[in-house]
Amino acid sequence: MEILVTGGCGYIGSHTAVSLLEAGYDVIIVDNLCNSKMDVIDSIKKITGKDVKFYKGNVCDYALINKIFSHHKIAAVLHFAGLKAVGESVSKPLLYYRNNIDSTLNLLEVMTKYNCKNIVFSSSATVYGSPQTLPIKEDAPLTTTNPYGSTKLYIEGILKDVYTADNDWNITILRYFNPLGAHKSGLIGENPNGIPNNLMPYIIKVATGELPILNIFGNDYDTPDGTGVRDYIHITDLANGHIKALEEVLKGSGLKYYNLGTGKGYSVLELVKTFEQVNNVKVPYQIVDRRPGDIAACYADPSSVYQCLGWKAELNLEDMCRDAYNYVIKTK
Numbered sequence: 587m588e589i590l591v592t593g594g595c596g597y598i599g600s601h602t603a604v605s606l607l608e609a610g611y612d613v614i615i616v617d618n619l620c621n622s623k624m625d626v627i628d629s630i631k632k633i634t635g636k637d638v639k640f641y642k643g644n645v646c647d648y649a650l651i652n653k654i655f656s657h658h659k660i661a662a663v664l665h666f667a668g669l670k671a672v673g674e675s676v677s678k679p680l681l682y683y684r685n686n687i688d689s690t691l692n693l694l695e696v697m698t699k700y701n702c703k704n705i706v707f708s709s710s711a712t713v714y715g716s717p718q719t720l721p722i723k724e725d726a727p728l729t730t731t732n733p734y735g736s737t738k739l740y741i742e743g744i745l746k747d748v749y750t751a752d753n754d755w756n757i758t759i760l761r762y763f764n765p766l767g768a769h770k771s772g773l774i775g776e777n778p779n780g781i782p783n784n785l786m787p788y789i790i791k792v793a794t795g796e797l798p799i800l801n802i803f804g805n806d807y808d809t810p811d812g813t814g815v816r817d818y819i820h821i822t823d824l825a826n827g828h829i830k831a832l833e834e835v836l837k838g839s840g841l842k843y844y845n846l847g848t849g850k851g852y853s854v855l856e857l858v859k860t861f862e863q864v865n866n867v868k869v870p871y872q873i874v875d876r877r878p879g880d881i882a883a884c885y886a887d888p889s890s891v892y893q894c895l896g897w898k899a900e901l902n903l904e905d906m907c908r909d910a911y912n913y914v915i916k917t918k
């Protein structure tokens with residue numbers, strides 16, 4: 587059965603492509619490589635021993651998406667393609683709205699044309715804004731504080747309207763918490779260029795000596811040690827969550843929303859300490875001012891996804907720290 591994976595060369599898409607191939611699906615990837623490299627395709631093939639079809643191009647390109655659907659009998663789409671840097675979205679909002687929303691509209695139009703009405707969409711815990719209650723359930727109030735988050739919320743709205751207009755659609759919206767780690771092979775993972783915005787890539791660059799010191803953004807939050815608390819989830823668990831979501835979509839599930847998180851929050855200091863212990867390295871840090879827009883704590887209530895899909899995270903923070911570092915060391 588052929589599954590189209592948009593953004594399949596990226597961090598989450600590539601790990602999910604591996605899980606899909608291992609589960610016996612045929613995978614077609616479309617990616618314009620704006621935030622990834624083509625080598626990933628070879629790595630996916632190497633890990634799984636299976637072939638992947640790859641189209642280099644933009645999901646905003648109607649002719650390309652039409653061509654892909656005309657050449658393949660696609661049963662469902664996992665839609666990862668999108669820009670995701672919060673800070674950049676504030677300085678370039680139109681780029682984010684154009685890329686993330688246009689690509690989704692285009693995809694949905696072509697899917698409608700070919701009567702492929704099964705889609706799993708990558709949303710984010712960012713749609714919960716600054717949560718009023720923890721842990722966060724799927725029916726918590728939604729709001730965003732930046733254009734990136736707004737694109738996720740608008741796309742969720744578009745998908746809901748598409749479903750309302752035509753109940754033949756099966757649409758699952760997955761709201762990811764904070765994915766970390768890498769495939770255990772060390773062949774795929776996350777290693778952004780330049781100075782990273784997110785915590786784990788920054789820790790790694792300090793551990794490898796590429797950056798001198800980790801800045802911890804505030805230790806005066808209302809959390810056990812004062813540093814920010816997040817629900818970190820291993821990328822392999824996250825990828826496997828997509829397989830469960832896809833299985834349900836293919837059975838005909840209607841419109842669903844699931845949190846993909848572990849349900850447990852860890853502080854920045856806990857993450858740094860675990861990383862140092864597991865990898866036997868030092869990560870020098872200093873406390874600096876809070877980062878504007880940051881929230882104190884954010885973690886999921888993952889009970890709904892467990893009850894409905896039987897999915898829960900299996901790997902722990904040590905696995906995330908070990909695998910994240912292993913990937914970077916191996917590819918250095």
Ligand code: NAD
Pocket residue numbers: 592593594595596597598599616617618619620621622643644645646665666667668669670685689708709710711762763764765
């Ligand atoms: P990523 O940047 O590693 O992967 C996204 C991929 O999409 C990249 O390979 C990029 O080249 C491609 N892409 C972007 N726009 C495209 C377009 N118009 N046409 C074709 N390809 C395009 O990001 P990721 O971390 O793998 O995230 C995947 C999805 O999950 C994104 O939609 C992101 O917003 C969402 N998400 C990510 C996180 C996270 O922490 N990584 C958290 C919540 C949600």
Ligand code: UD1
Pocket residue numbers: 670672673710711712735763764765783784785786788800801802803804813814815816854877879880
């Ligand atoms: C960020 C995004 C969010 C996105 C998520 C996953 C912001 C404001 N939010 O979430 O929309 O869905 O990434 O891509 O960018 N920290 C430090 N020092 C650092 C980096 C981070 O102390 O150098 C702290 C942060 O204050 C936070 C925690 O580490 O408490 C995690 O930060 P990060 O990895 O950037 O993720 P989020 O802010 O949760």
